[in-house]
Amino acid sequence: MRHVAALISRGHQVILTHGNGPQVGNLLLKNQMAADVVPPVPLDWCGAQTQATVGVLILNALGDRTAVVVTRTLVDAMDPAFRNPVKPIGRYFTEAEARRFRELGQTWWEFPGKGFRRVVASPEPLEILDAPAALALMEAGYTVVVAGGGGVPVVRRADGSLTGVEAVVDKDTAAAVLARAVQATVLVVATDVPAAVTGFGTAAARPIGRTTVEDLRALQAAGHFASGSMGPKVAAVLRFAETGGRAVITSLEHIGDALAGDVGTFVEG
Numbered sequence: 001m002r003h004v005a006a007l008i009s010r011g012h013q014v015i016l017t018h019g020n021g022p023q024v025g026n027l028l029l030k031n032q033m034a035a036d037v038v039p040p041v042p043l044d045w046c047g048a049q050t051q052a053t054v055g056v057l058i059l060n061a062l063g064d065r066t067a068v069v070v071t072r073t074l075v076d077a078m079d080p081a082f083r084n085p086v087k088p089i090g091r092y093f094t095e096a097e098a099r100r101f102r103e104l105g106q107t108w109w110e111f112p113g114k115g116f117r118r119v120v121a122s123p124e125p126l127e128i129l130d131a132p133a134a135l136a137l138m139e140a141g142y143t144v145v146v147a148g149g150g151g152v153p154v155v156r157r158a159d160g161s162l163t164g165v166e167a168v169v170d171k172d173t174a175a176a177v178l179a180r181a182v183q184a185t186v187l188v189v190a191t192d193v194p195a196a197v198t199g200f201g202t203a204a205a206r207p208i209g210r211t212t213v214e215d216l217r218a219l220q221a222a223g224h225f226a227s228g229s230m231g232p233k234v235a236a237v238l239r240f241a242e243t244g245g246r247a248v249i250t251s252l253e254h255i256g257d258a259l260a261g262d263v264g265t266f267v268e269g
Contacts, residue, residue, distance in 0.1 A: 001061035020149030044164030073151030079123035172236035
């Protein structure tokens with residue numbers, strides 16, 4: 001958080017979001033190992049718990065004038081992702097162990113040579129429902145942590161009430177939706193590499209610097225960005241930039257320079 005604190009000290013208003021994949025995986029493993037002792041909790045509960053856990057770590061690191069909002073993300077109950085769950089979560093199990101959880105209504109796939117793993121839906125985020133709370137806290141001078149792990153996915157019932165669903169929301173896509181909801185001027189996707197690259201993993205690998213929405217989308221269409229790593233990040237910055245914003249992908253330690261467009265993959269609508 002020292003890199004974020006440096007931004008705040010320079011006068012930038014910052015709103016933060018984060019991933020929670022490993023933490024949710026740990027909770028799922030505890031659920032699975034203790035299933036004969038206590039009933040497994042639903043996936044939306046795991047998302048809420050890890051939002052709070054990671055949020056408190058960030059809060060303690062940044063100190064006063066920081067707030068954490070446990071956040072819900074609205075998805076469509078009719079999203080095609082619910083009919084075709086493909087997002088693997090948790091660890092691999094034997095067929096006998098997977099059968100026990102299938103009986104609880106979960107979907108498990110066999111991965112040859114590795115075992116069986118649970119898969120869930122990853123529906124499109126429609127709205128960050130608690131963005132107004134984040135905005136109110138920002139206006140009061142707080143640095144806000146919101147929509148961790150993409151937010152807790154919820155659907156709206158026929159009577160207008162909300163309920164959680166067994167799904168995960170892509171954190172990068174949710175970050176783009178959040179950035180638009182809070183009227184952010186810049187979306188920074190902080191990762192572990194200085195920039196997105198073409199030809200990743202080959203001798204022809206080249207970093208992408210300043211670019212346009214059109215050029216970056218052409219590289220995306222050409223298959224340069226893997227779906228399990230850089231793909232969602234590129235999709236998120238395109239989603240934000242194509243409606244007029246500025247967006248950048250860079251490593252965490254370079255986020256200050258990235259705001260000036262000096263490093264990273266910088267795209268402007």
